[in-house]
Amino acid sequence: MIHRILVTGGAGFLGSHLCERLVEEGHDVICLDNFFTSQKSNVVHLLNRPNFELIRHDITLPIFLEVDQIYNLACPAAPGHYQFNPIKTMKTSVMGVINMLGIAKRCGARFLQASTSEVYGDPDVHPQPESYRGSVNPIGPRACYDEGKRAAESICMDYRRSNNVDARIVRIFNTYGPRMHPYDGRVVSNFIRQALRNEPITIFGDGEQTRSFCYRDDLVEAIVRMMNNSEGFAGPVNIGNQGEFTIRQLAEMVMEKVGGESKLVQKPLPTDDPTRRRPDIRLAKEKLDWEPTTPLSEGLQKTIDWFRSIDIDDYQPPTP
Ligand code: NAD
Ligand code: UDP
Numbered sequence: 001m002i003h004r005i006l007v008t009g010g011a012g013f014l015g016s017h018l019c020e021r022l023v024e025e026g027h028d029v030i031c032l033d034n035f036f037t038s039q040k041s042n043v044v045h046l047l048n049r050p051n052f053e054l055i056r057h058d059i060t061l062p063i064f065l066e067v068d069q070i071y072n073l074a075c076p077a078a079p080g081h082y083q084f085n086p087i088k089t090m091k092t093s094v095m096g097v098i099n100m101l102g103i104a105k106r107c108g109a110r111f112l113q114a115s116t117s118e119v120y121g122d123p124d125v126h127p128q129p130e131s132y133r134g135s136v137n138p139i140g141p142r143a144c145y146d147e148g149k150r151a152a153e154s155i156c157m158d159y160r161r162s163n164n165v166d167a168r169i170v171r172i173f174n175t176y177g178p179r180m181h182p183y184d185g186r187v188v189s190n191f192i193r194q195a196l197r198n199e200p201i202t203i204f205g206d207g208e209q210t211r212s213f214c215y216r217d218d219l220v221e222a223i224v225r226m227m228n229n230s231e232g233f234a235g236p237v238n239i240g241n242q243g244e245f246t247i248r249q250l251a252e253m254v255m256e257k258v259g260g261e262s263k264l265v266q267k268p269l270p271t272d273d274p275t276r277r278r279p280d281i282r283l284a285k286e287k288l289d290w291e292p293t294t295p296l297s298e299g300l301q302k303t304i305d306w307f308r309s310i311d312i313d314d315y316q317p318p319t320p
Helices: 013-024 087-109 143-163 187-196 216-228 247-258 282-288 297-309
Strands: 004-008 028-033 054-058 069-071 110-116 167-172 199-204 237-239 265-266
Touching: 004 013, 004 087, 013 028, 013 216, 013 265, 069 087, 087 110, 087 143, 110 143, 110 216, 143 167, 167 216, 187 199, 187 247, 187 297, 199 247, 216 237, 216 282, 237 282, 247 297
Parallel strands: 004 028, 004 069, 028 054, 069 110, 110 167, 167 237, 199 265
Antiparallel strands: none
């Protein structure tokens, strides 16, 4: 069945891949983005497709659209990006989700919220199941993102309970791949950029903190399955790769693949940086019949190949 689908944040790293997939499937896709952390080049190849439309718009402001599915991905996702204007980040999560849920309510559209593993904060349960309620510092520099996303989850569930909106929630763990913004400050993009330029690889803290890295194709597959599951399963559901690596191991893998002469340097650990993170994905397996298939080594190689193919200086850090 062909749907009319709105993808907010559709020009971003994950959003642009999702738009691509939905356009290929023949849906009518409206990509909405304010280009805060992305650029048109991510979707320029879709502009001549008759079933793709691009709107420059900020989701903190209302907009009137007719659609039957909404993927709400608009929100800066990298710490450097979301801390750039923390109040705007909170507004995007809270006012943005209310505006988009308003469209869902009026149109009877199905709604999928891109939440995050950051709702678990610096977790004291490991790996993290969906039932874990998290350990977030509500007043720290990451709170604009973590608490914004937690509030967005609450709002989704209230629209379900009070207004019968079919809102669904995915909690996305660290995801990487081609089209990550080279200057987003995230660990994968930083390490690849630094290695390609023979610059020092910046390890924050002792590098023993862990993350689990999911390749973008696996992620896109999961969120499409979540949107389309016919059981009405609403989540929240964890989406991520269970492989757990220390940041030092990641640095070594990137250096080995890129070659070059970069050396590791240690920098201070940012405030409230989670010590470890790994998703419990049993629920995704059970309800969506999904699990990731791309090993880190393969996904990193594809990401490095993409970084080699672009001019990194075409990408600029975000502006207000
Ligand atoms: P991204 O920064 O590449 O994409 C976000 C997009 O949203 C960008 O195109 C940006 O310009 C747009 N945007 C930001 N604020 C907006 C606003 N107010 N109005 C309209 N557009 C706006 O990041 P991404 O990695 O593609 O993340 C996409 C979504 O997935 C985000 O909601 C993020 O929180 C979530 N997520 C991502 C990860 C990850 O590891 N990539 C992990 C957890 C959650
Ligand atoms: N990190 C690092 N060097 C960098 C960038 C990040 O050591 O140049 C660390 C960071 O402190 C964190 C981990 O890598 O422990 C993942 O950081 P990222 O910003 O990618 O994601 P998040 O902290 O949101 O999971």
